[in-house]
Amino acid sequence: MVGNASRAAIISDRRITGLSADVIAELVPELGLLWHQRHQARLTSRLRKRTVGAGAKHRLVFVDRLLATLVHLRHGVTHDVLACWFGVDRSTITRAIGEVRPLLAERGRTVSPDVRLRSLADVVDHLGASGSTGIIDGTETRLRRPAAGRKDRDKFISGKNKQNAVKSMVVTDGEGVAVVQPGTARELRRHHPRPPVRAGQAPGRGACDPRSSPTPTTSGLGAQTGGRVVTPPHRKFKKNAPDRYEEMHERQRKAHSSRRSRVEHGVAHLKNWRALAHHRGRREHMSDAVQAVAGLLSHQQTADLTSTRQK
Template sequence: MVSRAVLAHRLLTGVSRRHLGCLVEVLAVSWQAGVEGRRHAARGGIRKRAAGTGARHQLVFVDRLVATLIHLRHDLPHSVLGLLFGVDRSTITRAIGEIRPLLAERGCAVPDRPGLRALPDVFAYAQAEGVELRLDATEIQVRRPQANRGGRRAFVSGKKKQNTMKATVIADWQGRTLWTDALRPGRMHDATAARNEGIAICFQHFPDVEVLLDDGYLGLSRDHRGQANTPPRKPRPGALPGRVEQGERDRHGHSSDRITVEHALADHKRWKQPTRWTHRRDRLPDTYRAIVGLVSDQTRFTRYHAPTP
């Protein structure tokens, strides 16, 4: 068994000691309620013995949380984590299966507000605070589905030429992640994935919110002019030199404003698991949302600067 102080170090977990303490404080109650609920369901009724009696957990809650963070950060095998914590591999597997959904349900952190979980919450926050949003999609390589199964081609990305799943992410002008969707098969177009999440309805209900997009969302820009903003089109061949230079400056300015969402995606890919997913595909959405929430939490421990008028 390795020292718990070493295992809880930021180099292994990806979070600071202060951040880890906040996670323990927030998630402990939910975890305890979930464990007791499963026990009640297995017994068919409420607890019949005094609180505090019965078998003890081989892995306490803090160790379960630390093991899950190490797994998300470095993608260590469960057997290796079991060796580090002095328990069996199945205990680590069960612990990660309990903690990962709790991390995914927390949403993204913003100052002085509860976690943002749904797309309408993000648009409501942006309209209330006057925040200009940035939206983009990223693809995560996944394992190829088995042969002779329906929908196998849905994961083949035309851009990456690989089997991928696509995540749509929204960030603000500081690069703080505000939201991510439930992930879609990689063959789906970026604009289609955003529409399936209900972005058109959000544009209708929040007319003051503007979103910066890249050239992959020209359809959204056409349908929602003044709200979905894509880069200006390039001047036609043979245009005057002054117009060409002005067009390049406009496109560069748009790219400079939108680059913060690319920085947010880079922060997610610093964690090992989103770089290449080698586990079951149905577990990737919870894993990615958990990582996005952890990255978003880091803004709570840094100074927030209000946007300049």
């Protein structure tokens, strides 16, 4: 394991973990208790030849397990490098990340010190209660190409970027301050359609709730929802459009693009965590990685805003 001086250096430098020391201090007791409870539950859930607590002890304490996971998500560092850094075997790092990453994913998104959203329904209800605008967009994350001959190998090919990828839905609030709710990473089929809703106001559970229509289209969506969902402006004339119409359409397009830029900033903040820029792990871990990074990012953004307002 790393020494106290090295551990303190990792925690104090925000460039290493992407989080401030205060946020890490909040994560340790919250996640440490959950990790210990689940670890004990696994030990007592099966028949044992030795009593619980016997045998080899953990060489990597929970704080180091959390730090290794944060560094892996922030910089995409391989398990081999982390194993050398923390002075343990590669399998120990792999197990540590596999245990801590789901805990981070389950924390949900922090939108204020006392409000945390853990599901898409929570996001829609929060936007409706506050009368806020929810902006939706999709983003692709590259991943390793499945081995030749593997089942469903072609389902992860992006027709847009000609690469193996998964697509995630990202929702931000109207200010674009915090990533409110990333959708579950899903298989990206060839010629996958554009995100159904680019920008829209969600006063209640309905138009912006994907459960109501898993694959809606943008055509007529604004009219169908009474203006609650704002989609990219539809172009009536493909050619020989009147000059007045061109000017009006350009104004609408720029206004919509300006409004939608906030979610693009939210996606950019997500991709600053290298594990989401190019995912090199297993595809089934992608959803947990997206949820974990979104939760950490929103927690840090909320902490920064709270500190600024107090000043």
